[in-house]
Amino acid sequence: MAKKLESIIQLAAEKAHEISANSGNYMAFLTTAAHNFKYNFRDQLLIYAQKPDATACAEIEFWNKYGRWVNRGTTGIALLVDTDRGYKLRHVFDMSDTNSREGRTIPIWQMKPQYEGPVAEALENSYGEFADKSDFPVFSKVSLSNVSFYQAGSPVALQNHGQVQLYGHQCAEPQQGAVLHGEKPG
Incomplete structure (x- = not known):
């Protein structure tokens, strides 16, 4: 687990440098960040780094509560959580990595x-x-x-x-x- 944690911390640092390198990279990041607006900057950065096309991310418990299940074999998006003992990982999944046996959908907010x-x-x-x-x-x-x-x-x-x-x-x-x-x- 320590190696995974270190690699996620490194990934965040690399992506922060990458998105600040030019406006095109920053615009691409903002697209992902806009979809996942309730997350803090670091989480948005890690979501972008691991799944740039993510539109609605949540933990597995959220998806299950609303009648959606994470697809078998899907790798979660690792996010960092600050604790009093350092960092730990938590995982979220994009809506595109979920399914509903009952055909339930989660409406995505939109400007009209x-x-x-x-x-x-x-x-x-x-x-x-x-x-x-x-x-x-x-x-x-x-x-x-x-x-x-x-x-x-x-x-x-x-x-x-x-x-x-x-x-x-x-x-x-x-x-x-x-x-x-x-x-x-x-």
Whole structure:
């Protein structure tokens, strides 16, 4: 186990260097990070390093609770956990590595065109008025799976239980934003 732990720590360091080497690498990382927004930076980095196309990662208990099972032979994505005795590993699995015998699906959150105005307003309420909205990339008519607005470095807004949350911020006055369907893994 010690060798695996060391290799994961090394992998995180190498990927951090790799994504900072050029903007293309960083954009690719942001795509994966946007899909797995509830994870911290180190976890997002390790998810990207081990499965760059991951769209929704969670521990096996989450998948089982929602009627999905990890496919036989699938290797989990190793993440580091800080403990008072150093690091240990935990594993998550991408939704693409799971199946449901009953055909259950886990809805993935998405931005819908009818929420563009309220989300823009929520962003301006949190970050101030935008001088030029003509190239405001956050509100193109695509789902979050395309993450075009993350690639431009803009925050994301989500409505969850009546509260609009900007990536790392919560609005004082809830506004209608992108809808979080169901429970997001992670």
